[in-house]
Every structure is written in structure tokens, then in C-alpha cells.
Amino acid sequence: MTSAETPEIPRRRLHPLSPLLRSIRLLIGLIAYASWRALSDFGVSRFIMGIAVGIVVVTAFSIVSWRFTGYEVARRELRIYEGVLSRRTRTIPLERLQSVEVVRPFLAQVLGLAELRLEVVGGGKAEAPLAYLSVAEAGELRTRLLALSRGAHPAEAETAAVPEAPLHAVDNNNLLLSQLFTPEVWAVPIAVAFVVFQFVSTGRFGFIAIASTFTALIGVFTRPIRRLTRNWDFKLTTSEGKLHLHRGLTEKISQVVPVHRVQAIQVVWPLLWRPKQWVRVGLDIATHGAQGGEHEELGTLLPVGDAATARAIVPYALPGVDIAALPLTGVPEQAKWVAPLGRRVLAAGLTDQVFATVDGVLTRSLTLVPYARIQSVRVSQGPVQRRLGLATLHVDHAGGLAARAPERTVAEAYALAAQLTERARLARAAAQAL
Structure with missing residues (x-):
């Protein structure tokens, strides 16, 4: 940093209790690594002595690491300094900032601390997490970073909290019921019945079978439980063109997403939810693409709700969009040869x-997909599509959510591609002019 450069936020260290929290996390992993076999091999006294030495080493390392870790904000960049033996400086341009999360794991809640996670364009996970800050400092830093990311002058980047207007709160009973109506959970009775049938038919049901069944059940329930705990007490609010998502049971998460950073929205009607007429709404903010593009890996705008709620919420992320009044058109008759079941579902507009x-x-x-977020448009044809005069339109954006219109006529696909290219150009020009 040059002498003429005055940082918007001078260099600061993390909270003094950060080494304690990091030590606890490392020690939990250390103790988990030390198996009961090690206890029996080395004896109680040596085992306890090894754990004590581990505590001293881990604590000392955490304290030394804390002394060399800090952050500052200068020239619309967040700079993070870290490293003990090898010093590193990570620089994050704030114009790439997509959203900011304040995360409070259980131990952090006990100590009154929070972790700040930054989501940037193209990142597969949180970039440069700051662990840990006081809750007040984390909130103030998030407000300042978001203000600087949208081009505000440093003197105008107020840190005062802005009142949030409530939009929707998810009923935890509905959230729990929604996770019971998932393919993973419904597969459990089938799997258990299969195991019981084997036992009845063969008369053998040993320890390995019991352990395998128990392990399989844990694996099946992991994803629904993770979705349940992650979206518990879900509340959606808005303020000054930003969406605020508050959720979490064991880990409290407060996420702020600027509306102009939204790359795409996906409304999903799961098969098992249709009797309840429930939907979920995913939010793509350009940083989850590396995570596989699965629905549950997207940001969550509505974990569960009816179609009317989704219709009311979507315009806050995509202003002017009414999901119940979209000018969608279906696919031509010849699409039945390549999509016999999906022909009546496929639509675009x-x-x-x-x-x-x-x-x-x-x-x-x-x-x-909003036009301003479109990065490229392409038309593809497979060998069967060529014979039928069909094509697939692909719309690419910075997020990981695929947007495509399959089985359109060739003429329609190229016409849509031309319109999308022009509308994307005009939308980007309008956004830059603001």
C-alpha cells in the first residue's frame, strides 16, 4: 500500500477469542482422530499425556496464527493477511462480491462471536472467511463491504443498520413435513423391509448386516436433516434493494444478497410435494456453480411454501416478474419422438x-434468467434432432444453474437466440448507465 493510499478500514486483527474457538475445533478433530484402539495400545496415562501435549501445541499454534492474521479495506478491495511460516495476502475486489453471510456456529454463539463469509463470482465456496469477529463488528463490516461493492463513496458507506421489511417466515412444521416427503426418507421403509425379508428367508442376520443397515440409514437421513437444520426458522426480509435471509438451528446464518447480483431463480415442484401444492425457490448468485448445480446446493429463497407465496416473493429478487403470467410456448409435435413424456411439460418464453x-x-x-446476467447464447443439435428439425437453446450465465430450452424448431431456436443476444446487450448497457 502506497503512502498516499488511505484505507477505508485500517488493518485490524480478528477477535481475541478467535484462537480459543479455533483451538476447540482443532482439538475436537484431534480427539476424534485418536481412536479407542490408541487408548488400548498406549494406556490411559500415555493417552492423556498425548492429548495434553496436543492441547498445548494446538493452542500455541492458534495464538501465533491469530497474531499474524488480519484484514483491511482499501481501494475497494478486501485484503486478508494470514500465514505463520509462509505469509500470504489475499485480495478480493469488492465489485466481484455477490453476497455476504454472517454465520454463527454453536460454539461461536456461546462466545458471542460470528464468522463473516464472502461469496464472489465463480467461487465454489465462501471466499476468505473471517473467523471470528464480534457480532457487531461482523454486521458493520458486512454493511460497509456491500456499500463499497455497489460503488458508494467510502464516506457514504454508512455502517448504521437499515430497518428490514419482513416478506415471509416459513412455518417450521411445514419445513419438517416437507423433508419427510423426500425420496430419501420414503426409501427407508423399502430398504428396511428388504433387510427384514433377508433375515426371515435366510435366518441369518449378523453384526455386519446390522452395522451396514445402520450406516445406510444415517447416510439416507443426512441430507434431509442438513436441509432441515440449515433452513430452520427461515425468515426473508428486504431493505434498500437487498434480500436478507435469516435461518439456521445449530448454526445461525444471516445472508445479504444484493438484488442486482441475482443470476437466476428456479421454482421447483417436487413430485412428493404436489398433494400439498408446495414448491421451493432456489437462488443462484454465481458462486454455487462449482458445487454441482443441484437444487439443494443453490441459495434458498423459499425452502417450502405454496405457489401463491412463491409468486409474491419472486418479484423481490426479479422485479416485474410474475411466475403465474409467463408467456410460455410448448414444443412442436415432432418432439414426441425424443421427449415422449416431457413433450407436454417443456416450454419456454x-x-x-x-x-x-x-x-x-x-x-x-x-x-x-434476467437478461443482464446472460453471458452467452448457443444453439445445439444432436443427430436425432437434425432429422426431426429440432434444436436446443442454451443460455449461459455466471451461476451454476443450467437454463436451456430443448426440442424447439430450428427456426424458433435461432430466432430466440437472436432476441436473447440483443436483449442481453441492451440490459447490460442499461445497467452500466445506472
């Missing part, structure tokens, strides 16, 4: 704000 496409037979999904 253009609104004044977004490109919309519908896909999925069992799990139906509506994908919405």
Missing part, C-alpha cells in the same frame, strides 16, 4: 425482464 424455461417430468422446474 421471453418476458420484458427474463428468459423463462420449464423442464422436468417427475420434478418440474421453472428457471428464470
Whole structure:
């Protein structure tokens, strides 16, 4: 940093209790690594002595690491200094900032601390997490970073909290019931019945079978439980063009997403939820693409709710979009040869704000991509499609959520591609002019 450069936020260290929290986390892993076999091999006294030495080493390392870790904000960049033997400086341009999360794991809640996680364009996970800060400092830093990311002058980047207008709160009973109506949970009775049938038919049911069944059940329930604990007490609010998502049971998460950073929205109708007429709404903010693009890996705008709630919420992320009044058109008759079941579901269309496409037979999904977020448009044809005069339109953006319109006529696909290219150009120009 040059002498003429005055940082917006001078260099600061993390909270003094950070080494304690980091030590506890490392020690839990250390103790878990030390198995009961090690206890029997080395004896109680040596085992306890080894744990004591580990505590001293881990604590000392955490304290030394804390002394060399800090952050500052200068020239619209967040700079993070870290490293003990090898010093590193990580620089994050704030214009790449997509969202900021304040996360409070259980131990951090006990100590009154929080972790700040930054989501940036193209990142597969949180970039440069700051662990740990006081809750007040984490909130103030998040407000300042978001203000600087949208181009505010440093003197105008107020840290005062802005009142949030409530939009929706998810009923925890509905959230719990929604996770019971998932393929993973419904597969459990089938698996248990199969194991019991084997026992009845063969008369043998040893320890290995019991352990394998128990392990399989844990694996099956892991994802629904993770979704349940992650979205517990879900509340959605808004303020000054930003969406605020508050959720979490064992780990409290407070996420702020600027509306202009939204890359795509996906409304999903799971098959098992249709009797309740429930949907979920995913939020793509350009940083989850490396995580596989699965629905549950997207940011969550609505974990569970009815279609009317989704219709009311989506315009806060994509202004002017009404999911119940989209000008969608289906696919031609010859598409039945390549999509016999999906032909009546596939649809696509253009609104004044977004490109919309519908896909999925069992799990139906509506994908919405704002024109300003489109990076490229392409048309592809497989050998069967060429014989039938069909093509697939692909719309690429910075996020990981795929947007495509399959089985369109060739003429329609190229016409849509031309319109999307022009609308994307005009939308980007309008956004830059603001």
C-alpha cells in the first residue's frame, strides 16, 4: 500500500477469542482422530499425556496464527493477511462480491462471536472467511463491504443498520413435513423391509448386516436433516434493494444478497410435494456453480411454501416478474419422438425482464434468467434432432444453474437466440448507465 493510499478500514486483527474457538475445533478433530484402539495400545496415562501435549501445541499454534492474521479495506478491495511460516495476502475486489453471510456456529454463539463469509463470482465456496469477529463488528463490516461493492463513496458507506421489511417466515412444521416427503426418507421403509425379508428367508442376520443397515440409514437421513437444520426458522426480509435471509438451528446464518447480483431463480415442484401444492425457490448468485448445480446446493429463497407465496416473493429478487403470467410456448409435435413424456411439460418464453424455461417430468422446474446476467447464447443439435428439425437453446450465465430450452424448431431456436443476444446487450448497457 502506497503512502498516499488511505484505507477505508485500517488493518485490524480478528477477535481475541478467535484462537480459543479455533483451538476447540482443532482439538475436537484431534480427539476424534485418536481412536479407542490408541487408548488400548498406549494406556490411559500415555493417552492423556498425548492429548495434553496436543492441547498445548494446538493452542500455541492458534495464538501465533491469530497474531499474524488480519484484514483491511482499501481501494475497494478486501485484503486478508494470514500465514505463520509462509505469509500470504489475499485480495478480493469488492465489485466481484455477490453476497455476504454472517454465520454463527454453536460454539461461536456461546462466545458471542460470528464468522463473516464472502461469496464472489465463480467461487465454489465462501471466499476468505473471517473467523471470528464480534457480532457487531461482523454486521458493520458486512454493511460497509456491500456499500463499497455497489460503488458508494467510502464516506457514504454508512455502517448504521437499515430497518428490514419482513416478506415471509416459513412455518417450521411445514419445513419438517416437507423433508419427510423426500425420496430419501420414503426409501427407508423399502430398504428396511428388504433387510427384514433377508433375515426371515435366510435366518441369518449378523453384526455386519446390522452395522451396514445402520450406516445406510444415517447416510439416507443426512441430507434431509442438513436441509432441515440449515433452513430452520427461515425468515426473508428486504431493505434498500437487498434480500436478507435469516435461518439456521445449530448454526445461525444471516445472508445479504444484493438484488442486482441475482443470476437466476428456479421454482421447483417436487413430485412428493404436489398433494400439498408446495414448491421451493432456489437462488443462484454465481458462486454455487462449482458445487454441482443441484437444487439443494443453490441459495434458498423459499425452502417450502405454496405457489401463491412463491409468486409474491419472486418479484423481490426479479422485479416485474410474475411466475403465474409467463408467456410460455410448448414444443412442436415432432418432439414426441425424443421427449415422449416431457413433450407436454417443456416450454419456454421471453418476458420484458427474463428468459423463462420449464423442464422436468417427475420434478418440474421453472428457471428464470434476467437478461443482464446472460453471458452467452448457443444453439445445439444432436443427430436425432437434425432429422426431426429440432434444436436446443442454451443460455449461459455466471451461476451454476443450467437454463436451456430443448426440442424447439430450428427456426424458433435461432430466432430466440437472436432476441436473447440483443436483449442481453441492451440490459447490460442499461445497467452500466445506472
